[in-house]
Amino acid sequence: xxxxxxxxxxxxxxxxxxxxxxxxxxxxxxxxxxxxxxxxxxxxxxxxxxxxxxxxxxxxxxxxxxxxxxxxxxxxxxxxxxxxxxxxxxxxxxxxxxxxxxxxxxxxxxxxxxxxxxxxxxxxxxxxxxxxxxxxxxxxxxxxxxxxxxxxxxxxxxxxxxxxxxxxxxxxxxxxxxxxxxxxxxxxxxxxxxxxxxxxxxxxxxxxxxxxxxxxxxxxxxxxxxxxxxxxxxxxxxxxxxxxxxxxxxxxxxxxxxxxxxxxxxxxxxxxxxxxxxxxxxxxxxxxxxxxxxxxxxxxxxxxxxxxxxxxxxxxxxxxxxxxxxxxxxxxxxxxxxxxxxxx
Amino acid sequence: xxxxxxxxxxxxxxxxxxxxxxxxxxxxxxxxxxxxxxxxxxxxxxxxxxxxxxxxxxxxxxxxxxxxxxxxxxxxxxxxxxxxxxxxxxxxxxxxxxxxxxxxxxxxxxxxxxxxxxxxxxxxxxxxxxxxxxxxxxxxxxxxxxxxxxxxxxxxxxxxxxxxxxxxxxxxxxxxxxxxxxxxxxxxxxxxxxxxxxxxxxxxxxxxxxxxxxxxxxxxxxxxxxxxxxxxxxxxxxxxxxxxxxxxxxxxxxxxxxxxxxxxxxxxxxxxxxxxxxxxxxxxxxxxxxxxxxxxxxxxxxxxxx
Ligand SMILES: Nc1ncnc2c1ncn2[C@@H]1O[C@H](COP(=O)(O)OP(=O)(O)OP(=O)(O)O)[C@@H](O)[C@H]1O
Ligand code: SF4
Ligand SMILES: [Mg+2]
Numbered sequence: 164x165x166x167x168x169x170x171x172x173x174x175x176x177x178x179x180x181x182x183x184x185x186x187x188x189x190x191x192x193x194x195x196x197x198x199x200x201x202x203x204x205x206x207x208x209x210x211x212x213x214x215x216x217x218x219x220x221x222x223x224x225x226x227x228x229x230x231x232x233x234x235x236x237x238x239x240x241x242x243x244x245x246x247x248x249x250x251x252x253x254x255x256x257x258x259x260x261x262x263x264x265x266x267x268x269x270x271x272x273x274x275x276x277x278x279x280x281x282x283x284x285x286x287x288x289x290x291x292x293x294x295x296x297x298x299x300x301x302x303x304x305x306x307x308x309x310x311x312x313x314x315x316x317x318x319x320x321x322x323x324x325x326x327x328x329x330x331x332x333x334x335x336x337x338x339x340x341x342x343x344x345x346x347x348x349x350x351x352x353x354x355x356x357x358x359x360x361x362x363x364x365x366x367x368x369x370x371x372x373x374x375x376x377x378x379x380x381x382x383x384x385x386x387x388x389x390x391x392x393x394x395x396x397x398x399x400x401x402x403x404x405x406x407x408x409x410x411x412x413x414x415x416x417x418x419x420x421x422x423x424x425x426x427x428x429x430x431x432x433x434x435x436x437x438x439x440x441x442x443x444x445x446x447x448x449x450x451x452x453x454x455x456x457x458x459x460x461x462x463x464x465x466x467x468x469x470x471x472x473x474x475x476x477x478x479x480x481x482x483x484x485x486x487x488x489x490x491x492x493x494x495x496x497x498x499x500x501x502x503x504x505x506x507x
Numbered sequence: 508x509x510x511x512x513x514x515x516x517x518x519x520x521x522x523x524x525x526x527x528x529x530x531x532x533x534x535x536x537x538x539x540x541x542x543x544x545x546x547x548x549x550x551x552x553x554x555x556x557x558x559x560x561x562x563x564x565x566x567x568x569x570x571x572x573x574x575x576x577x578x579x580x581x582x583x584x585x586x587x588x589x590x591x592x593x594x595x596x597x598x599x600x601x602x603x604x605x606x607x608x609x610x611x612x613x614x615x616x617x618x619x620x621x622x623x624x625x626x627x628x629x630x631x632x633x634x635x636x637x638x639x640x641x642x643x644x645x646x647x648x649x650x651x652x653x654x655x656x657x658x659x660x661x662x663x664x665x666x667x668x669x670x671x672x673x674x675x676x677x678x679x680x681x682x683x684x685x686x687x688x689x690x691x692x693x694x695x696x697x698x699x700x701x702x703x704x705x706x707x708x709x710x711x712x713x714x715x716x717x718x719x720x721x722x723x724x725x726x727x728x729x730x731x732x733x734x735x736x737x738x739x740x741x742x743x744x745x746x747x748x749x750x751x752x753x754x755x756x757x758x759x760x761x762x763x764x765x766x767x768x769x770x771x772x773x774x775x776x777x778x779x780x781x782x783x784x785x786x787x788x789x790x791x792x793x794x795x796x797x798x799x800x801x802x803x804x805x806x807x808x809x810x811x812x813x
Contacts, residue, residue: 223716226632247722255718262717267710272732282718333718 170341170373171197171220176233178212178219187444189215189228191397194471197341202367202374204384204405206420207394210441213377214263216394217343220375221260222250237341256286259334263346265327269318275302275329276314279336286337301332306362324355331363338370345377360387381420385409393417396442396452399471403478411498413480415457418501438505451483458504459484461491508805515800519793526789531575533785534778535568545588545776558588562779575782584783589775594783598765602787604674605764608756609749611684616691616749617742623692624699624738629726631704639696646693651752655686655759672761679760687756691745698741702734709733736806743799747792 178190190212197203205213219230222242235242237258242250254260262268269278279301280294289297295314302310305328318326327347334342344363348356364387367374376388384391384405391408393401393416401414412418419437439456442448450467454460463483471479472486483489484497534541542558543550558564562585563571578585584594627639662682663671673679706712707730715729716722754766761767765784772780 221717223713251719251721253719254716255720260717262710262714264710268714270711270715270729270733281720285719330714333714 168198169196170199170238172236174234176216176219176235177231178215178224178228179231180228182227185445188397190219193399195392195399197373197375199373200371201389202376202387204388204391205375205377205394206379206381206384206391208441211394212397213394214345217260217345217375217377220343221254221258255282256337257339258341258343259339260343261330261334261345261347263349265323265330265350268330269326271318274314275316275318279333282333282336301336305332324351324359327351327359335366335370339372341373343375396447398452398481400453400481401478407477411476411478413474413478413485413497414482415459415497415501416453418498422501458501459491459495459497463488463490511804512801515797519797522793527576530782530786530789531572533782541778545778579786585779587777587780589777589780594779597768597780598783598787601763601765601768604762605750605753605766608683608687608753608762608764609746611680612688612691612749613746615684615688616695616745619692620695621699623696625703627696627700628703628707643693643696646689649689651686651690652755652759654689655683655756658682658686674762683756683760683762687749687752691749694745695738695741699734699738702737703730706730706734739806740799740803743795746795750788750791
């Protein structure tokens with residue numbers, strides 16, 4: 164399974180929350196490789212386990228949650244076998260993370276400068292003074308005007324977009340090999356979103372790091388990612404490079420997501436949202452987890468959970484349609500038939 | 508901040524005014540003739556008239572108030588009926604004893620309360636948290652005079668290692684301070700715990716961990732500083748509660764402080780003495796509240812989210 168070209172190899176990751184004696188399988192057997200210098204997008208509806216996957220990579224899952232099984236190899240070493248102390252040396256240094264909530268992710272009682280300096284003092288043994296001047300450089304790098312004044316300010320003095328830039332500055336201060344950006348722009352307005360994404364993209368090329376970009380937004384994926392993993396109910400249901408995925412989506416869920424994309428050449432009213440909801444953790448369907456919402460679901464779908472399988476176009480897809488066991492319409496073409504199947 | 512400070516200080520003026528009126532009226536709110544009450548049932552009309560004259564009770568009420576307030580502003584709180592000494596001297600000599608008692612008790616409650624609260628929060632979901640919180644509940648529900656009596660029984664009478672009463676030597680200080688400070692420690696522990704738990708769940712704590720900050724520093728550097736903001740207020744307000752509690756503690760341990768003085772003066776119907784001490788205690792209360800408000804505002808100004 165090891166491959167020199169991948170910085171990160173997640174294999175059969177299982178992370179659960181144990182609440183009142185019952186187990187919530189937030190991440191259930193996720194396998195995903197992140198090639199060096201590439202951006203891999205993870206998309207999926209709310210609650211599909213995107214954040215928990217990334218928090219597991221950082222080993223930041225806390226009680227009542229627990230990583231139950233699998234492995235996460237970073238540069239060939241399994242992060243799940245590392246001591247907490249070793250992980251502290253990796254976090255913020257080799258692997259960094261940016262969060263969904265720019266407004267609340269900075270500590271209100273420390274200045275921007277102190278918060279960027281901290282990570283440099285921990286990982287690069289810089290003195291306070293050196294760290295502070297490097298912090299100013301970082302602020303400049305992420306495009307914050309008058310960085311010399313901004314370092315002395317507290318988070319509440321900055322706008323949401325500025326705070327997210329500061330978060331990026333913190334994340335990139337130690338030149339990480341892998342950046343995990345968990346919906347870095349969701350909470351920001353559209354123009355700021357574009358700026359932040361552009362900034363991240365530019366810095367990725369400049370610094371040569373790999374990026375995991377978590378988002379709800381397929382438009383963002385199309386613009387910034389090399390590969391895409393689509394998650395549904397704690398599992399990856401489709402994985403492909405970005406062109407294959409957009410040209411030849413295979414999984415009914417992926418097709419559904421794409422058809423719910425607002426398109427400029429269409430009336431807003433035609434926007435199709437996938438009907439139904441993500442299954443609740445306690446009420447997982449026995450077979451395919453998407454079956455209750457899937458317009459193509461047939462007998463086998465409600466009985467057995469499909470594995471990820473490779474298609475001739477190179478997608479990996481978790482769907483019975485692409486298997487020899489498929490017992491529905493043999494002529495079915497998910498992409499073309501989705502709309503008609505849905506309206507029936 | 509400057510404007511806020513000035514405004515907050517000006518706000519104390521009407522409060523001071525109200526307090527002075529209440530204190531002044533204390534003597535007149537007692538049913539019957541104050542002079543008669545002071546003199547007792549069996550006093551002759553001449554004695555009563557004398558007292559009347561001495562306290563200026565024959566003047567119209569507003570006049571009496573004006574005299575009272577003008578004198579008080581000059582540090583003259585009248586003459587104690589019991590001792591014949593100026594009330595200001597009597598109060599002043601006892602004032603520091605009470606302040607010391609309250610101050611040491613506050614240090615003790617803050618110290619124990621903070622440590623217990625932090626431990627409890629960090630060990631949330633463990634037996635340690637449960638045990639600390641049960642102890643805190645005990646501490647909270649024990650009246651300080653009862654705790655004082657128990658401590659006295661055990662350490663002074665049974666073990667004979669600490670003195671029964673008095674104030675001044677380190678040995679004399681220990682028991683009263685424990686008796687008075689325990690409830691405060693329990694309150695501060697509970698407050699610290701809930702405040703810490705809330706802060707530990709915040710996004711910026713997750714950020715700190717994601718930066719590779721050691722768990723110890725996540726708690727002491729990132730969480731505690733934020734969690735302290737509401738706790739400081741509670742510690743400050745606790746000081747007021749301690750002053751009230753001192754009345755009982757001083758009585759139990761025969762400490763010659765302001766609290767016991769008030770109790771004795773009430774018993775002796777020494778109105779000027781009661782008025783003088785209540786006025787001083789009220790002033791301290793108002794001052795402490797002012798400081799608490801200002802420091803809360805100061806600590807909180809960086810968090811102001813608008
Ligand atoms: N602290 C927790 N306690 C219990 N269950 C949790 C907890 N955090 C997450 N989960 C479970 O894990 C599932 C996946 O959560 P996760 O945060 O990874 O979703 P997500 O894909 O990031 O969604 P979003 O797009 O809303 O951020 C949730 O549906 C929830 O059931
Ligand atoms: S396995 Fe069946 S239910 Fe699941 S996505 Fe494929 S067709 Fe739909
Ligand atoms: Mg999320």
